[in-house]
Amino acid sequence: MVIERPKPIAEQLVIILREKIRSGEYPAGSRLPSESDLASQFDVSRATIRTALATLEAEHLISRRQGDGTYINKRIMEINTHMGDTWDFKYMIENSGRIARIQPILVELRKANTQEQDALEINRDSLVLSIVRIFLADDQPVIYSENIIPASFCINPGPYNVSQPIRNILMDYCHQEIAYSISDLMATLPPPEVAKALSLDLDKPLLKFFDLFFNNKDQPLVLGNNYYNDKALRLHVVHSWE
Amino acid sequence: MVIERPKPIAEQLVIILREKIRSGEYPAGSRLPSESDLASQFDVSRATIRTALATLEAEHLISRRQGDGTYINKRIMEINTHMGDTWDFKYMIENSGRIARIQPILVELRKANTQEQDALEINRDSLVLSIVRIFLADDQPVIYSENIIPASFCINPGPYNVSQPIRNILMDYCHQEIAYSISDLMATLPPPEVAKALSLDLDKPLLKFFDLFFNNKDQPLVLGNNYYNDKALRLHVVHSWE
DNA sequence: GAGTGGTCTAGACCACTAA
DNA sequence: TAGTGGTCTAGACCACTCG
Numbered sequence: 001m002v003i004e005r006p007k008p009i010a011e012q013l014v015i016i017l018r019e020k021i022r023s024g025e026y027p028a029g030s031r032l033p034s035e036s037d038l039a040s041q042f043d044v045s046r047a048t049i050r051t052a053l054a055t056l057e058a059e060h061l062i063s064r065r066q067g068d069g070t071y072i073n074k075r076i077m078e079i080n081t082h083m084g085d086t087w088d089f090k091y092m093i094e095n096s097g098r099i100a101r102i103q104p105i106l107v108e109l110r111k112a113n114t115q116e117q118d119a120l121e122i123n124r125d126s127l128v129l130s131i132v133r134i135f136l137a138d139d140q141p142v143i144y145s146e147n148i149i150p151a152s153f154c155i156n157p158g159p160y161n162v163s164q165p166i167r168n169i170l171m172d173y174c175h176q177e178i179a180y181s182i183s184d185l186m187a188t189l190p191p192p193e194v195a196k197a198l199s200l201d202l203d204k205p206l207l208k209f210f211d212l213f214f215n216n217k218d219q220p221l222v223l224g225n226n227y228y229n230d231k232a233l234r235l236h237v238v239h240s241w242e
Numbered sequence: 243m244v245i246e247r248p249k250p251i252a253e254q255l256v257i258i259l260r261e262k263i264r265s266g267e268y269p270a271g272s273r274l275p276s277e278s279d280l281a282s283q284f285d286v287s288r289a290t291i292r293t294a295l296a297t298l299e300a301e302h303l304i305s306r307r308q309g310d311g312t313y314i315n316k317r318i319m320e321i322n323t324h325m326g327d328t329w330d331f332k333y334m335i336e337n338s339g340r341i342a343r344i345q346p347i348l349v350e351l352r353k354a355n356t357q358e359q360d361a362l363e364i365n366r367d368s369l370v371l372s373i374v375r376i377f378l379a380d381d382q383p384v385i386y387s388e389n390i391i392p393a394s395f396c397i398n399p400g401p402y403n404v405s406q407p408i409r410n411i412l413m414d415y416c417h418q419e420i421a422y423s424i425s426d427l428m429a430t431l432p433p434p435e436v437a438k439a440l441s442l443d444l445d446k447p448l449l450k451f452f453d454l455f456f457n458n459k460d461q462p463l464v465l466g467n468n469y470y471n472d473k474a475l476r477l478h479v480v481h482s483w484e
Numbered sequence: 485g486a487g488t489g490g491t492c493t494a495g496a497c498c499a500c501t502a503a
Numbered sequence: 504t505a506g507t508g509g510t511c512t513a514g515a516c517c518a519c520t521c522g
Contacts, residue, residue, distance in 0.1 A: 067519030087481035187429035187447040205429035205447030239329035309500030
């Protein structure tokens, strides 16, 4: 394996090592070569190797034990859908091994309601772009999603292609990049339109996320109301205990 | 502020800087001194400062912008309960500004059922310790929790003090440390005993977590079935978008 | 005791942003 | 263009685990 320089070396190492783990070249449960070995093998400094290993450790793909070695965890690879990587439904569906498709339901420009004004820090009577969509996994509807963007952000004129992740919509039409998001997590019964769209019973609970997305200047970009059918698409969370 | 050497310098810096941010010495939205300035101010290398800042960035307390500077985020501090730090209900309740108390309901030794045998990788007819508890926030019951530990792990004889986080129980009685956990997240209607314990209606949905805890050798330690009243204790998740 | 990961330094160069 | 954070190196010493 050759290390190219144009991209950060540590990132390339992450990709290479992750692939070796997933392919089984480094079997689950086995010990990786020592940091010094890897460093000389790839002809980089140990610090660079450690940066790469830190990423893999954050993904819980490996465990590092001082005085012992670096070991490959077997369980994380078995998980398909999990929060943590990116908060991107399309990615999560594809990661579960299914075909993801985004079906637009409604795109409209309208006045913001009080909650939206508050959350998005916009003035009374400001216009917002409301995007309602359904995410399908192998053509089965699994997520009902409404996203609200302040109209003032929308630099590019329409028509908008909303069959893509919200991240791309913001990039293409608002030139804004999401830095982080905060989700408020709830269990709820589906409103009628959601139940209908997801083919669910009105008395079957499902997950709801109230999301706020921010750019790296801490400005709110988008608000989201997302209904997630956890029976159709399992949702996993992985936690470190330092 | 004095830097002591016994603990990792980077960790001390995290604590100091976090405190300066929380106290308002570095106001929200303002720019931190540059990495070089901080390095000479604390008389450490820039690499060490960067390690500390990386931690604060992972907590979303700061944003770093190449060519610009390091800025303090204002929103994260306003969130009380959130997953990510530690998957510890007691900590989460206290972090929301309320008094946390753990009330034992039932502690018993019994045979493992099939699901438990599978998840915990133990043999048929193996014994497990079942711990049922309720978490109270300001004396209001908010979480119903059942934890299953293989009896073979329990080195110390009872009586067990189960009014403490599962992490401590495992440390004290099993000499085992949790390295990471995987949670399966669901919306559900409460079983009768849960509804009763949490004073909930049977038709009001709530969150359920099916948890598995592992040590750093990738062995399953504990299984958890947790019912979380998200109306009484809001649950937030913060995501990075790299 | 040998070998591992954990911490830390000093210095270098690059990529980017703002004034 | 000056100053910022991003990347990378080479080397040092420490703390820990294991045989």
